[in-house]
Amino acid sequence: MKKPSISKIKFLLLFLILALFILVNILVFIQLNFIIKYVLIAFFSIFSLASILLTNYWLNNFALISKDNFGLKKDNEKLNKTLLAERDTNNQLQRINIELTVRKSENDGVLEELNKTMNELNLLNEKHAESNKELETQKQELFDLYHNAPCGYFTVDSSDKLISVNRTALKWIGYNSEDIFKKSKFESYLTESSKKLYLNAFETARQKGGFSGLLLYAIGKNGEEMPFVLNAFTLFDDDNQMKLLRCTCYDMRDRIKYEKEILEQKQKAEEANESKNVFLSKMSHDLRTPLHGIIGNISLLKQTAVSENQKTVLNDLNDSSEKMSEIVNDIFDMTFALDSSKKSDYSNHYILNNNLLIKKLDLDAKILIVDDEILNQKLLIGMLNQLKLKADTADNGKIAVEMYQKNKYDLLFMDILMPEMNGIDASSHIMKMDNKKPVIIAITANIIKYEKQKYVDAGIQVCLTKPTRFNDFVTAINPYFKHELKSESENVISNDSDDDFLDYTILTQIVETAQSIGNDFDKIMLAVAKKEIPNYAAKVSEYLENGNQKELIEMLHKLKGASWTSGMKKVGDMCRDFENIVKENNLSIDVAKLILLIDISLEKLDFFYNKQPVV
Numbered sequence: 001m002k003k004p005s006i007s008k009i010k011f012l013l014l015f016l017i018l019a020l021f022i023l024v025n026i027l028v029f030i031q032l033n034f035i036i037k038y039v040l041i042a043f044f045s046i047f048s049l050a051s052i053l054l055t056n057y058w059l060n061n062f063a064l065i066s067k068d069n070f071g072l073k074k075d076n077e078k079l080n081k082t083l084l085a086e087r088d089t090n091n092q093l094q095r096i097n098i099e100l101t102v103r104k105s106e107n108d109g110v111l112e113e114l115n116k117t118m119n120e121l122n123l124l125n126e127k128h129a130e131s132n133k134e135l136e137t138q139k140q141e142l143f144d145l146y147h148n149a150p151c152g153y154f155t156v157d158s159s160d161k162l163i164s165v166n167r168t169a170l171k172w173i174g175y176n177s178e179d180i181f182k183k184s185k186f187e188s189y190l191t192e193s194s195k196k197l198y199l200n201a202f203e204t205a206r207q208k209g210g211f212s213g214l215l216l217y218a219i220g221k222n223g224e225e226m227p228f229v230l231n232a233f234t235l236f237d238d239d240n241q242m243k244l245l246r247c248t249c250y251d252m253r254d255r256i257k258y259e260k261e262i263l264e265q266k267q268k269a270e271e272a273n274e275s276k277n278v279f280l281s282k283m284s285h286d287l288r289t290p291l292h293g294i295i296g297n298i299s300l301l302k303q304t305a306v307s308e309n310q311k312t313v314l315n316d317l318n319d320s321s322e323k324m325s326e327i328v329n330d331i332f333d334m335t336f337a338l339d340s341s342k343k344s345d346y347s348n349h350y351i352l353n354n355n356l357l358i359k360k361l362d363l364d365a366k367i368l369i370v371d372d373e374i375l376n377q378k379l380l381i382g383m384l385n386q387l388k389l390k391a392d393t394a395d396n397g398k399i400a401v402e403m404y405q406k407n408k409y410d411l412l413f414m415d416i417l418m419p420e421m422n423g424i425d426a427s428s429h430i431m432k433m434d435n436k437k438p439v440i441i442a443i444t445a446n447i448i449k450y451e452k453q454k455y456v457d458a459g460i461q462v463c464l465t466k467p468t469r470f471n472d473f474v475t476a477i478n479p480y481f482k483h484e485l486k487s488e489s490e491n492v493i494s495n496d497s498d499d500d501f502l503d504y505t506i507l508t509q510i511v512e513t514a515q516s517i518g519n520d521f522d523k524i525m526l527a528v529a530k531k532e533i534p535n536y537a538a539k540v541s542e543y544l545e546n547g548n549q550k551e552l553i554e555m556l557h558k559l560k561g562a563s564w565t566s567g568m569k570k571v572g573d574m575c576r577d578f579e580n581i582v583k584e585n586n587l588s589i590d591v592a593k594l595i596l597l598i599d600i601s602l603e604k605l606d607f608f609y610n611k612q613p614v615v
Contacts, residue, residue: 152228152249158242160185160202172228172251174221186247191217191225198230206242209234215252227252287328295321297378326561359439360482361410367391368407370400370423371415371443380413380443383473387485397426404430409438411480414460416444424458431459439480471505501601503569507608526609529566530602536562537598541591553582567608568601 146153152169156162161184170180173189187195187202194216201211210233217225228249235244298318301310369380369391377393384391392407394400398421400412412430416423427440442455442463455463464476478485511522536559543552560575574597578589 152251154186154247154249156186156245156247158206158244160187160245162186163244169249172220172226173218179221189218191219194218201230201232202245205232205234205245209236210245227256291321291325291328295325326564359410359480361439361480362482363388365389365410365481366407367411367413368394368400368403368409369413370394370397370418370426371413372396372418373415387474389485397421397423397429400426401429404438405433408434408436411439411477412441414440414442416442424454424460427458427460441476501568501570501604502608503564503567507567522609525566526605529562529568529605533559533562533566533568533571533598533602534595537591537595540594544587544589544591547587549582549585549587552587553579556582563598563601566605568598568605571597571601 147167149166149168152166152172154162154165154169162180165177165180167177170176187198190198197214198216201214204211210231212231214230215227216230217227220226228251230247230249232245232247234242235246237243295318298314298321301314367384367389369377371377371380371393372395381391381393391413392403392409394403396418397414400414401421403409404412412427414423414427418426421429423442423444427442430440431437437459439462440458440460442460444463444465452463462476464473474485536555539555540552540559543555556575556579560572560579563569563575564572571594574594578594581589
């Protein structure tokens, strides 16, 4: 319901007061006397007027108050509404606060997790930064390694088009990275011959996956041909087709230059070594040749009937010659031992080739002696005459080849070191002339183990060393004759036991000397051997125990000579072998075995002299 305005209320109140005044006046006017009446009318008029004024004042104030109250009411309503809205808002805010509190609690946990995550991310970022730094360093190192490596690297595709080349390879051929791709294919940098090799290898790589060790020549920017070795491996795609070819190359200029220098030095060294060997061979030949003639002729003289004084002289000559031969052999033993462990081998004779059938010659067989020394020719002729054999002579290998072509000799005694043509070349020519293969026996002062194959390849069957003893000579040639050849010496003492402990040729010489000069020379030799040789053996044991290599070598050498001189062949041979072992800085020799052998040999020597009758 709409409320009445203040103006309407004011009008109604004034109207009621006026009506009340009129009514009171009417009543008074009717009931009261004139004076009282007029006093009352005046009183009521003043009262009415005052009432009206007061009422108007009150109404005016009431209107203001009502208006204010009405405005306050509206304001209160608005305020209430606002308060309600605010309360709702506060409630919502409380709910929001609660939710925020809950969310804050949740967010705190999330925030803590986020903080942890952020910390981890920070650590990861730091590690990532370090990794990136390390990767960058490694990348730089790989870059430097690729471009500055001591070898060249390059990559081509399946059509041989260059994709990348490192600086090392560019530097070798004198190009820069911009110039290199003007010639798109790698083959365009190769010489014509190398290009063919490379293209063949490229096809092999396309099918089999790579190649290695290919020597090629590249053409540099300055036109120089540069050798290099190329290795490559193939990268295939999913269809097993060539995708890329990774190549590594090595500059071979310095190596080829170095190898050339090495080859030149090697050639010079080989020439020097060959000159040295020629010199040593000549020295060996020149020293042993006269000894060969002396000892051989002494051997021949001893086969003839001579006086006792002549026998004594011959025995003295024989002893001196044998000692001289031993000294020469020792000198060359030492020389060749120092020369890369190449040792001379001075056995009496060697059978070099057992694969050829041994021919059986008659006493009238054709024999040719090939030697540039007249003395050696005469010595061999004398030995053959003792065996009822005849021979022709040739002064060198060239003459021997010509004489063989005419006469087809059955047996040849071939010296090795000769002018015009040496014995090896002459033997090789003769063996190739026809199907008839003669027996060739080399007689040389320079038989060395590492040269034996040369002798075999030339067709030489046997090799006799200088100086040559008559009995050794007979032993070497006997297998090639139908009838046994025998020495005519009446003074050679036979070995009726089948052992090789003693050298009966030496013992024969000792007995002959004793017979010639008397004074029980053989008994004196036996006594000296029994006394000195065990003393030498004791010294050998002492020096070995103390590790005195120099003294040990000297004592073994002395014991070797004393044993051979006494006729104790096997002891001397063992001392020679031990001496060679020790010279090679090896002290693993069995002295106990040597002492036992000395004891056995001395017993055999004692038995020999005690049972040997006077000749």
